[in-house]
Amino acid sequence: MIKTVIFDMDGVIVDTEPVHYYAYHEHFKHLNIDVTDEMYASFTGNSTKNVYQKIKDIFGIDGEINDLVQQKRSFFNDAFDNKEDLDMLPGVHNLIKNLHSNGIQLILASSASKVTISRVFNRFKLHDYFTHTVSGEDFPKSKPHPAIFNKAAELSGNSKNECIVIEDSTNGVKAAKAANLYCVGYNSIHSKMQELGEADMIINDFDAINAAIVKKLGA
Structure with a gap:
């Protein structure tokens, strides 16, 4: 049983996916990288830390992973708190x-x-x-x-x-x-x-x- x-x-x-989508893509714009919807869908189920490890591997961007995670989290928290629906x-x-x-x-x-x-x-x-x-x-x-x-x-x-x-x-x-x-x-x-x-x-x-x-x- x-x-x-x-x-x-x-x-x-x-x-919360629309909030995550918004936060990630605002950050991607900030990083000046182009993440397709197909690539983004492949990240589903991954932790934010592992997403940014993949982003670093794919695009060769600078920055520590923990710093990138915190930047994305800031975008997310602002959107989460303001999304009434x-x-x-x-x-x-x-x-x-x-x-x-x-x-x-x-x-x-x-x-x-x-x-x-x-x-x-x-x-x-x-x-x-x-x-x-x-x-x-x-x-x-x-x-x-x-x-x-x-x-x-x-x-x-x-x-x-x-x-x-x-x-x-x-x-x-x-x-x-x-x-x-x-x-x-x-x-x-x-x-x-x-x-x-x-x-x-x-x-x-x-x-x-x-x-x-x-x-x-x-x-």
Whole structure:
């Protein structure tokens, strides 16, 4: 029986991607580099640090990675604080409450920084529902590397066959499967250019699952 659900954040709980897109591209303009939408899509699921390592490798730009990350974060924070229409994705709040009220443990495993996770959790009052949050900035390799999901499963205190992951990105699904975890792929309208075919189950709407269904997954 499934006892733990591990949630990705961006594109699953909240769509901060437009804010990230704006912040990254404002910074790219500042750096005078041309990042195509196809190249940008390939960064999905990567930590900001790893994105800038790739940017440095591709474009040969100067600057320390940590400085580049902080510059981008400044653009993001300004946009995040001023974006009044930022909201949780449809149906996910009800799913979180349903899972929690039925005794299923919830863990967040996001490539986002701890600062961004904290901002989202504070804004939408999510702290009471999740026992742990795991940030991609704590790992040298980003999704599709399985480290973040291995850590989340370890923190759950349950076996991997008692855990599932909800993901919306190609790299996230690959990471979940590399960690030998059952994966629900969320086919969001925001999941542009993402391939979820490796997921064990694909949903288009969070109303498609609930605690009763989740507990039987992977059996």
